[in-house]
Amino acid sequence: MKLSIQVNEGPYQHQASDSAFMFTKTAIEAGHEIFRVFFYHDGVNNGTRYTTPPQDDRHVVNRWSELAEAHDLDLVICVAAAQRRGLVDEGEQERNGKDGNNIAPGFRISGLGQLIEAGIQSERLVVFGD
């Protein structure tokens, strides 16, 4: 089945972020196709490479990056939500005159239209959040 995933909550704050990852990974292993993973609200914070959890904890961000690398996943961070929360890629850095960027490998920043398109193109859109 062709699935898309929406992640609405931030890492380490909320189980939804972990559940979304585990669901996505398991869906791939079960042979399903992931059309897109869309990060919204505080969920955009799943995509900052500055995240540094204690060594004995899971690395939520790297986990997504590795899964994306292995399976060519499309990890999309909402631009409007990202701008509010200080999540920046090179393009946003230039456009907004910031002194750096913090997006993690495998993620890209794009618009909310990508979420609607995911809803249209996928057989199921699975939302993780409160």
Added chain:
Amino acid sequence: MSDVKKFLYVNRRAPYGTIYAWESLEVILIGAAFDQDVTLAFVDDGVFQLVKGHDTAGIEMKNFSPTYAALGDYDINKIYVEKESLEARGLTIDDLQHLVWEDEDEDWAEKDSIKVVSSAELAEMMGQQDVVLSF
């Protein structure tokens, strides 16, 4: 993308206190450009989003409630408010903004967008959707 799907946006939270209501409205407005079959539902504290007379000066937040009045211009005219949620909060439809849309097929007659429905009716409607986005 010619296929039209039924999109339901479920708004469950108070307009201020968290950003969910505002960021839901942003999705709804962007989504309107995709010409899908859109329905909005307001349940639980989400019914407060439509209450008229918001004054946000004291919390230094942008008052986004005028945006709901523009939904009709985006061809979003199926707005369902759960009856039980209104009653539990001591509200009636008269406490809500009067949202309208213009019906192109009836010489642009102005029609009400908001309909108060029971929990059971809403559940049935949810079952008919292709995509349910919950905020």
